[in-house]
Amino acid sequence: VSVIAPLFRDKNSGPERLNYCPKSHSQLAQSWGSDPGLLAPPLQHPVCSRTLHPLLLLWTLLNCGLGGSAQGPGEWTPWGSWTRCSSSCGRAVSVRSRHCVWFPRLETCWGDTHEYRLCHLPDCPPGAIPFRDLQCALYNGRPVLGTQKTYQWVPFYGAPNQCDLHCLAEGHAFYHTFGRVLDGTPCGPGAQRLCVAGRCLSAGCDGLLGSDAREDRCGRCGGANESCLFVQRVFRDSGAFAGYWNVTLIPEGARHIRVAHRSRNHLALIGGDGRYVLNGNWAVSPPGTYEAAGTRVVYTRAAGPEEMLRATGPTSHDLLLQVLLQEPNPGIEFEFWLPRERYGPFQERAQALGWSLRQPQPREVDRQPAEPPAVPATVSPRTPPPAPDPCPPCPDTRGRAHRLLHYCGGDFVFRARVLSRLQQAQEMRYEVQVQLIYKSRWPLRALEYVWALGRCPCPRLDLQREYLLAAQRLVSPDGTQDRLLLPHAGYARTWSPAEDSRVRLAARHCPA
Incomplete structure (x- = not known):
């Protein structure tokens, strides 16, 4: 056989x-x-x-x-x-x-x-x-x-x-x-x-x-992501009218692209020839796979509503990401990997066009102190005397003029509960839960970080307390940091019905 x-x-x-x-x-x-x-x-x-x-x-x-x-x-x-x-x-x-x-x-x-x-x-x-x-x-x-x-x-x-x-x-x-x-x-x-x-x-x-x-995220076989940079940001600007708004430029050479948001708005993509790849001309495209810039773009839309774009790349030419606004923008997350030599030109073009470069801030929790070791009952532990507070008292910030100054000059005025705080070198970071918004030049998320500069910020916020806060938006020159800043001796008062009425009254006296 x-x-x-x-x-x-x-x-x-x-x-x-x-x-x-x-x-x-x-x-x-x-x-x-x-x-x-x-x-x-x-x-x-x-x-x-x-x-x-x-x-x-x-x-x-x-x-x-x-x-x-x-x-x-x-x-x-x-x-x-x-x-x-x-x-x-x-x-x-x-x-x-x-x-x-x-x-x-x-x-x-x-x-x-x-x-x-x-x-x-x-x-x-x-x-x-x-x-x-x-x-x-x-x-x-x-x-x-x-x-x-x-x-x-x-x-x-x-x-x-x-x-x-x-x-x-x-x-x-x-x-x-x-x-x-x-x-x-x-x-x-x-x-x-x-x-x-x-x-x-x-x-x-x-x-x-x-x-x-x-392959690493840069497309190099056996590499360690050392030849590219990770761009991860959140577009939070909301337009004054419904229509198409620029979100970001996706440069040539971008890899592992991901864009996601949860709203009734729609993501739109423009190719290098100026034509819409999807969701253009006020028409909503069906979910599926689209060819753009030499790569395949997977477009998904689910109930929720949730919308997402994914592409492996690399892109052969620039793409322009837009959003078709139908309601206030809650935030559009986008990320991609970019060769190091292309990051500088991307930053310059993005800043020249005035697009938002707000970067998401990872949520962290305060570290819990370790439990002290058990002490035998026969030994009485010594209780050290409390250390004196090295921070001087904060200046008096009461009064109608102070309230008007920070309400009219601030970018955000809102009521929030303090969930956690973390001292980082010469600044304090508070995680707050936004309860009510009185004034907002840009959209606010339900959970935000508020930063106070200095080792001894004034006023100091207590955990689990509700405050009325007036904050400013601070963007670093290179666009890598976008923060809500609580100015020193700024407006941060414990919430009460009386203070709520005073804030609403202050809104009527701001100059047009």
């Missing part, structure tokens, strides 16, 4: 000594191809024998292949050339090999004797026979199972090892396993991974099967 021997099957037991010469993988590679006539098993090396003449020792070392993964300080021969691909279309593999030069009673080489490379070939034409189907069909009409009966065979995918050649007898309720599939056979229908030496492997970014090399 003629059967197909699996190609490039490395021995699991490791390398052999020189009293044995395994099959030559280089010969096997020459017989490997997509032609059914080339699928015959290889022959033994014709000159290898159990007894070696001493003069032939070095020649034998260089000509007898040693299968498997070897270990030790031996000497590798140079890599051989890559074989032709296992198929003429679709996904296939190519292999190259090397040999370990070593002597008996010495350790062998570290590493693998073979490397497998993914071949990127044109797609197979419609109607082409899949590689696994072809291997099963080679047994059609041949007697198997020790009888003279013959069957027609088709692939069977329900068996455990997907890299064994499981074939189902048509018209019968059984399948048979004909050893391993040939190297380069897809692990399953439509699978991206391929079988090599009985293992289902995927290719790394270096093209080698079984490699763990991966």
